Amino acid sequence: xxxxxxxxxxxxxxxxxxxxxxxxxxxxxxxxxxxxxxxxxxxxxxxxxxxxxxxxxxxxxxxxxxxxxxxxxxxxxxxxxxxxxxxxxxxxxxxxxxxxxxxxxxxxxxxxxxxxxxxxxxxxxxxxxxxxxxxxxxxxxxxxxxxxxxxxxxxxxxxxxxxxxxxxxxxxxxxxxxxxxxxxxxxxxxxxxxxxxxxxxxxxxxxxxxxxxxxxxxxxxxxxxxxxxxxxxxxxxxxxxxxxxxxxxxxxxxxxxxxxxxxxxxxxxxxxxxxxxxxxxxxxxxxxxxxxxxxxxxxxxxxxx
Numbered sequence: 001x002x003x004x005x006x007x008x009x010x011x012x013x014x015x016x017x018x019x020x021x022x023x024x025x026x027x028x029x030x031x032x033x034x035x036x037x038x039x040x041x042x043x044x045x046x047x048x049x050x051x052x053x054x055x056x057x058x059x060x061x062x063x064x065x066x067x068x069x070x071x072x073x074x075x076x077x078x079x080x081x082x083x084x085x086x087x088x089x090x091x092x093x094x095x096x097x098x099x100x101x102x103x104x105x106x107x108x109x110x111x112x113x114x115x116x117x118x119x120x121x122x123x124x125x126x127x128x129x130x131x132x133x134x135x136x137x138x139x140x141x142x143x144x145x146x147x148x149x150x151x152x153x154x155x156x157x158x159x160x161x162x163x164x165x166x167x168x169x170x171x172x173x174x175x176x177x178x179x180x181x182x183x184x185x186x187x188x189x190x191x192x193x194x195x196x197x198x199x200x201x202x203x204x205x206x207x208x209x210x211x212x213x214x215x216x217x218x219x220x221x222x223x224x225x226x227x228x229x230x231x232x233x234x235x236x237x238x239x240x241x242x243x244x245x246x247x248x249x250x251x252x253x254x255x256x257x258x259x260x261x262x263x264x265x266x267x268x269x270x271x272x273x274x275x276x277x278x279x280x281x282x283x284x285x286x287x288x289x290x291x292x293x294x295x296x297x298x299x300x301x302x303x304x305x
Contacts, residue, residue: 006059014065088114100166139168201296
């Protein structure tokens with residue numbers, strides 16, 4: 001008999017995770033989204049669409065992938081939310097990227113009802129979510145989630161236990177500060193090189209063997225060189241995560257000058273009308289400022305592909 005699983009939030013990441021779960025055949029999946037059309041799309045693949053109350057009451061394991069802290073708090077601890085309907089003993093893995101204060105507050109509120117909530121943000125994009133090759137950053141001790149380890153393994157190719165509630169969320173924000181910072185600096189460097197007359201493909205094919213190589217460059221810049229900014233992880237999501245990191249830094253009185261500049265540039269890129277494009281669209285914005293194009297043919301070395 002298939003295990004029962006509820007899943008809340010069916011955007012790009014959540015929807016693809018559900019597609020992968022359905023394909024596995026191991027779960028009786030119930031889904032919910034604020035957009036009924038998204039729920040209907042996943043239901044057509046073999047899941048059951050339900051109200052939030054029905055999903056919470058009918059599943060002892062719940063996963064969620066939601067866009068921001070306000071929605072996470074509303075869904076789990078707001079009036080009529082999961083907290084009002086879930087059974088004691090329910091385990092919730094929240095795959096959303098939020099701040100650690102939200103993770104801790106939601107976890108504490110649900111714990112009073114006998115419900116286990118764990119911040120479980122992910123690293124990876126829409127293709128990783130579809131293949132089950134995400135990295136999970138888990139705000140718990142390993143033994144706490146022993147009963148749902150098969151689900152965690154289904155969603156990921158790598159999982160890491162951060163030990164305490166909120167720690168997973170903090171690590172994810174730190175990761176995205178680094179990731180988006182590297183993306184922006186790489187974007188500026190490629191625009192400079194192309195403006196100076198070097199072909200973008202030549203830049204990529206040589207730089208992937210040099211000290212400036214990064215995972216962001218080898219994974220995302222081949223499509224940049226094609227002028228393809230179809231969304232994997234959007235400018236708006238990058239700006240949101242950087243904003244959360246800056247809020248954390250301000251609260252802790254940690255100077256983050258470079259991260260602040262990075263956030264401002266992603267915000268400007270969003271305000272330029274590119275918010276729904278991939279985060280690498282900072283290249284496109286820089287192209288307009290420098291009056292140049294970053295184009296060429298990337299040949300990724302198999303060592304880095």
